[in-house]
Amino acid sequence: MRLYVDSTKCSGCRACLVACSLNLFQENNPKKAALNLIPHFPAPGVYEMKVCTQCGDCAAVCPTEAIKLNERGAYYVDFDECNLCEACVPECPEDVMYVRAELANAAWKCNLCGDCVAVCGTGALWIAD
Amino acid sequence: MKGYAGSILRVNLATGQISKEPTPAEMARDYLGGRGFGIYQLFKEVPKGADALGPQNKLIISTGPLSGMLIPGGGKCDWTTKSPLTGGYASASMGGHFTAEMKYAGYDSIILEGVSPKPVYLLIEDGKVQLLDAAHLWGKGAFDVEVEFKHKYGEEYQIAAIGPGGENLVLYACINHDFGRQAGRGGVGAVMGSKKLKAIVVRGTKSVEVADPEGYRKAGMALYKACKDAEGLAEWTRYGTTVVTSWCDEVGALPTRNFSAGSFEGGEKIYGQTMRKEIVITDKGCFGCPCPCGKYSHMKRYGTYVEGPEYETIGLMGSNLGIADIQAVGEANRLADDLGVDTISAGNCVAWAMECYEKGILTKEDTDGLELKFGNIEATFALIKNIAHRQGKLGNLLADGVKRAAEKIGKGSERFAIQVKGMEQSGYATHSATSMLLAYMTCDVGAHHNRAWAITYDLQVGRSLVVPEKVARVIWLQNFRPMFDVLGACRLQWVELSIDRDLYVPAMEAITGIHRTWEDMEAVGNRIWNLTRLFWMRENEDFGRSWDQPSPRFFEEPPKTGATAGQITSYEDVQRLLDMYYEQRGWDNNGLPTPATLEKLNLAQIAS
Numbered sequence: 001m002r003l004y005v006d007s008t009k010c011s012g013c014r015a016c017l018v019a020c021s022l023n024l025f026q027e028n029n030p031k032k033a034a035l036n037l038i039p040h041f042p043a044p045g046v047y048e049m050k051v052c053t054q055c056g057d058c059a060a061v062c063p064t065e066a067i068k069l070n071e072r073g074a075y076y077v078d079f080d081e082c083n084l085c086e087a088c089v090p091e092c093p094e095d096v097m098y099v100r101a102e103l104a105n106a107a108w109k110c111n112l113c114g115d116c117v118a119v120c121g122t123g124a125l126w127i128a129d
Numbered sequence: 130m131k132g133y134a135g136s137i138l139r140v141n142l143a144t145g146q147i148s149k150e151p152t153p154a155e156m157a158r159d160y161l162g163g164r165g166f167g168i169y170q171l172f173k174e175v176p177k178g179a180d181a182l183g184p185q186n187k188l189i190i191s192t193g194p195l196s197g198m199l200i201p202g203g204g205k206c207d208w209t210t211k212s213p214l215t216g217g218y219a220s221a222s223m224g225g226h227f228t229a230e231m232k233y234a235g236y237d238s239i240i241l242e243g244v245s246p247k248p249v250y251l252l253i254e255d256g257k258v259q260l261l262d263a264a265h266l267w268g269k270g271a272f273d274v275e276v277e278f279k280h281k282y283g284e285e286y287q288i289a290a291i292g293p294g295g296e297n298l299v300l301y302a303c304i305n306h307d308f309g310r311q312a313g314r315g316g317v318g319a320v321m322g323s324k325k326l327k328a329i330v331v332r333g334t335k336s337v338e339v340a341d342p343e344g345y346r347k348a349g350m351a352l353y354k355a356c357k358d359a360e361g362l363a364e365w366t367r368y369g370t371t372v373v374t375s376w377c378d379e380v381g382a383l384p385t386r387n388f389s390a391g392s393f394e395g396g397e398k399i400y401g402q403t404m405r406k407e408i409v410i411t412d413k414g415c416f417g418c419p420c421p422c423g424k425y426s427h428m429k430r431y432g433t434y435v436e437g438p439e440y441e442t443i444g445l446m447g448s449n450l451g452i453a454d455i456q457a458v459g460e461a462n463r464l465a466d467d468l469g470v471d472t473i474s475a476g477n478c479v480a481w482a483m484e485c486y487e488k489g490i491l492t493k494e495d496t497d498g499l500e501l502k503f504g505n506i507e508a509t510f511a512l513i514k515n516i517a518h519r520q521g522k523l524g525n526l527l528a529d530g531v532k533r534a535a536e537k538i539g540k541g542s543e544r545f546a547i548q549v550k551g552m553e554q555s556g557y558a559t560h561s562a563t564s565m566l567l568a569y570m571t572c573d574v575g576a577h578h579n580r581a582w583a584i585t586y587d588l589q590v591g592r593s594l595v596v597p598e599k600v601a602r603v604i605w606l607q608n609f610r611p612m613f614d615v616l617g618a619c620r621l622q623w624v625e626l627s628i629d630r631d632l633y634v635p636a637m638e639a640i641t642g643i644h645r646t647w648e649d650m651e652a653v654g655n656r657i658w659n660l661t662r663l664f665w666m667r668e669n670e671d672f673g674r675s676w677d678q679p680s681p682r683f684f685e686e687p688p689k690t691g692a693t694a695g696q697i698t699s700y701e702d703v704q705r706l707l708d709m710y711y712e713q714r715g716w717d718n719n720g721l722p723t724p725a726t727l728e729k730l731n732l733a734q735i736a737s
């Protein structure tokens with residue numbers, strides 16, 4: 001299972017980002033979310049949204065093996081084991097593996113909780129195999 | 130204080146002094162946030178008689194407890210100031226992503242005071258706040274400014290900027306954000322321009338704490354679920370506010386040729402359905418919105434882009450100018466946004482000038498050569514530019530608003546200047562829709578629709594009835610609907626998706642830790658409504674009933690065509706509406722709150 005997105009349906013509202021930060025950190029802070037929203041305005045006037053495909057490239061390079069599989073079959077970051085080395089970040093083909101030491105003392109990524117799908121009103125996000 | 134950022138940022142543009150103070154707990158208790166914080170601080174801090182465009186006026190931006198939270202549409206902030214257009218209270222609501230960013234940066238309000246000696250912009254990065262030189266940006270359009278800052282600082286920064294309209298003190302200049310959202314009405318952009326503040330750039334990376342995290346998550350999710358399950362979601366998201374255009378045309382509420390009628394023979398060409406098919410490319414939402422009403426459009430003929438047009442702009446820059454061409458309306462919208470003037474007021478001013486021209490009150494000599502007939506698209510574009518730059522005789526005249534323009538020109542043109550309290554009327558023709566007419570007459574910023582959108586109620590119960598129930602409905606709407614602006618969220622999820630408003634109650638409680646029913650919140654709404662009235666009274670010695678009169682067009686000239694042909698509200702009925710309204714509000718016969726009413730609302734002290 002993984003998260004999918006249809007960027008043409010995205011309206012750039014960032015509801016998913018708030019829901020994600022609440023899930024990952026129990027905080028209201030869209031800067032700490034695992035989806036990557038890239039608006040292209042004023043032209044051509046479209047939103048681009050990138051999400052985790054659960055490809056596992058990040059887990060493969062993590063020297064402390066902090067990126068593990070959860071019960072949903074998704075890779076997640078075990079915050080206690082991450083040492084912020086950033087090895088995972090350049091490996092992510094979708095730019096959704098985050099290390100921002102000024103915001104959190106561990107890396108973060110999508111753990112497939114599904115909350116973003118629950119709040120997205122435009123049907124841009126869904127979970128499937 | 131849970132649910133609040135906790136601080137107020139104060140920026141003195143004259144001295145460059147920047148300071149922070151804790152958000153007062155009593156203010157949060159009695160006024161909650163947003164529009165409430167705005168009027169409370171305006172009333173307290175701006176001295177009586179201050180020049181709206183002078184150093185004593187302040188521009189106050191406020192978020193609310195629902196702003197930036199997991200709440201549908203929690204992306205609204207309020208811009209309050211003394212209006213240069215009306216001389217009274219101005220409060221403009223702005224959507225987009227600015228308010229969330231401002232709250233995450235740590236601020237419930239930003240108070241801008243004084244006048245800068247030179248053009249500057251305000252850069253806010255969490256606690257680090259700087260005033261920086263904006264000489265190179267002065268004169269630029271709002272879109273260019275936003276592009277430049279996005280390049281310079283990055284996508285995570287949110288920007289609010291004025292265009293030339295604000296710089297040139299057009300009295301209805303607006304403030305732009307997110308390539309198409311505005312704090313539109315009452316001249317907030319002129320106040321920003323008078324302070325020589327070109328833009329505010331903000332990034333916030335902090336979290337906002339809530340009282341009960343689990344309850345909050347549950348209540349927030351329940352609100353999203355209600356929106357997503359709503360029957361009207363698909364249709365609303367497809368058309369946004371333009372969904373009402375065809376309905377307004379059918380029932381005779383679509384402003385046509387300077388409000389001389391309510392139905393437009395070219396209506397179909399500017400309906401939401403036409404717009405969606407011809408120019409819309411992307412749906413665009415404010416922060417946290419599951420039902421995005423923003424429609425981002427590409428006008429191929431002009432090679433340009435705009436967010437919109439919204440219904441109001443379609444009405445005021447389409448049918449009201451006799452323009453049956455959605456691409457032209459889109460382009461007029463883009464010009465007005467980029468140049469930084471409110472589309473509603475600008476559309477009204479152009480329409481009034483067109484009527485004057487067709488009646489021979491204005492000639493080509495007065496219009497700087499423009500053939501200013503209804504339907505003339507090129508003349509409309511030219512006049513919008515002239516207004517924003519205060520260029521030419523007519524551009525400069527109209528930049529002061531339709532009321533002042535008509536007073537100067539005279540010759541009976543005052544009778545078709547469509548305004549209340551000096552603010553041009555928004556997009557509903559009210560020849561025969563008595564609740565909506567009363568809503569415009571008594572709205573706390575001038576002739577604006579959003580406090581009490583009563584037009585559907587008129588149609589439900591009988592449009593020309595003059596009965597106490599209608600008045601009560603207007604008052605209830607005026608107390609209740611603006612509470613969304615107070616809480617910092619959008620009201621359209623409740624209005625358009627008909628979600629149960631009681632779903633907000635547990636969310637508010639979990640966020641702030643204080644239980645409040647809607648009745649409690651409506652009482653706050655009532656207090657705020659009366660405080661805005663006190664502000665008008667304080668700033669204008671002759672304030673009273675004469676300020677609540679509609680444009681004579683709505684009681685003198687029944688439309689000749691369309692669904693409302695021959696219908697009108699009599700002058701006597703207009704006064705009866707006011708009589709009932711004042712009585713139900715606890716105001717005297719001149720429309721001033723009585724001492725007993727002020728006492729009841731806990732306003733006696735602030736009033737004295």
Ligand code: SF4
Nearest residue numbers: 020110111113114116
């Ligand atoms: S599924 Fe959960 S963790 Fe993954 S992006 Fe969505 S909200 Fe974030």
Ligand code: SF4
Nearest residue numbers: 010011013014016120
């Ligand atoms: S919630 Fe949906 S529409 Fe909103 S930003 Fe996320 S993907 Fe886009």
Ligand code: SF4
Nearest residue numbers: 202415418421422619
């Ligand atoms: S309904 Fe429209 S105005 Fe309201 S939050 Fe959504 S996009 Fe913004």
